[in-house]
Amino acid sequence: MNIILGIGIGINLLAVFQLLKGKNSKLISTKIAVLINIVWFVRLIFFLLKDSEIALKFPLLLMLDQNLLLLDSVVLWLYSKSLLHTTKFKFKILLNFLPFTIGLLLSISMYFSVPDEFIVEQFIKLKNDITNNKSLFSIDVLVLFLVIITISTVYFVKSIKEIKKFNSVLYNHFSSLKNISANWILKFHSLWVSLFLIPIILYFINYMYPVINIGILLSFMITIQVLFSFIFNSNVLSQIYVSIPKKGIIKQDTKPINQFKNELDELKKALETEKYYQDENLSLVKLSSYLNIKSVELTEIIKYSEFENFYDLINTYRIESIKRELISSSEQIMIIAYDNGFNSKSAFNRIFKEKTGQTPSAFRNLNRNTSQ
Known part of the structure; x- marks a missing residue:
């Protein structure tokens, strides 16, 4: 182990x-990612220390690590939130660390209220019970688990809201x-919440039917x-961060749709003739320039057009161009896709299926047979 x-520890430090x-x-965003790694690094260090003589000499170490579990979902939410707020930090954000702070103060208070010998004695007894696979039950542990699950769920929901805002932009x-x-x-955060649900379920199963080796379970959780x-x-490390100017995000306008008809026609004509959509890194700012x-x-x-957003506009033109080439040429499908601005095979296949209801190869075969 x-x-x-x-x-x-090596992964976190690297x-x-x-x-x-x-x-x-x-x-x-980067600073919060560093903070997340530090939290996990400290937790793993605590695990190492608990198996050494150092923890017995400094019993306070035995009472602090569980409080770190109150931080995980909070910092994951902060990372989600920072994707749209990459330069500012508001002091009220610190209020989200209140559960961790309270838990830490309670642990320190308990430490000073009991002798060191008692803490060490209880820790050794717990280790022996785990080794002997004895049934374990503690109201304190139950409350801690429930608090962790509640906090994790709340901040998972908050993360969903932040990612939805980010995706909209x-x-x-x-x-x-x-x-x-x-x-x-979101996938990672949901797995993280599930990681805490597993031990709760197994904890109660083992209390009623002590068939699960707690030592093996703890090793599994660490792994x-x-x-x-x-x-x-x-x-x-592979995430690409983007900066969106606030002036690029506008509020709902009350102008009539037909007022933008000429501008929309000019936009469509420019896309047809100049084929700006073939630029795989095309952005709203670049196209406007x-x-x-x-x-x-x-x-x-775009807002007053038949397209849902900029992403839908450009990929509609990409797919229409690709459809024409699939019928008229024998070029490889992915070469056609890349030439028309797609930089990901999975994204191309997904968007093509959404737009046509068919896979690219099925579309080519069907329309070639029809034209013959």
Whole structure:
């Protein structure tokens, strides 16, 4: 188990090093990712210390680690929130750390209210019970688990709201979302919440029917955490951060739709003739500069069109161009897709299926047979 803990500690330290030396080191998002790794690093260090003589010499260490579980969902939510607020930090954010602070103060208060010998004695008894696979039950542990689950669920819901806001901005400003989208955070956060549900269920099962080896369960949980640490940092290090100017996000306008008919016709004509959609990195700002108009004006034009957003507009033109080439040429499907602005095979296949109801190969075969 010490080897697994060492691997986890190494992953956290390496991730912190990579994040701090990267080009995004000054972003709030990066700093929060560093904070997440520090929290996990400290937790793994506590696990190591509990198996050493150091913890017996400093019993306070035996009472602090559980409070770190109150931080995970909070910092994951902060990371989600920071994607749209990359430069500012409001002092009221610190209020979200109140449960952790209260838990920490309670642990310190309990430490000073009982002798060190008693703490060590209870810890050794707990270790022996786990080794002997005795049935364990504690109201304190139950309350802690319930508090952790409640906090984790609340902040998971808050993370969903932040990612939805972020995705809305992306769809309004970018034609390709490769490595920009942050939906992976929600998947990761949901798995993290599940990680705490598993021990609660097994805890009660083992209380009634002591058939599960608690030692093996703890080893499994530590291994899963190390694996989660690897998954999180892999995604964070590949995440592309974008800066959206506030002036690019406009409020609902009351102008009539037909007022934008001429502008919309000009936009469509420009896309047909100049084929700006073939740029795989095309953004709202870049297209507005090509058209020599302000990004706010382009946003309004799209808003009053048949397209849902900028993402839908550009990918509609990409798919229409690809459909024509699939019928008229024998070029490989993915070469056609890349030539028309797609930079991801999975994104292309998904969007093509959404727009046509068919896979690219099925569309080509059906329409070629029809034309013959």
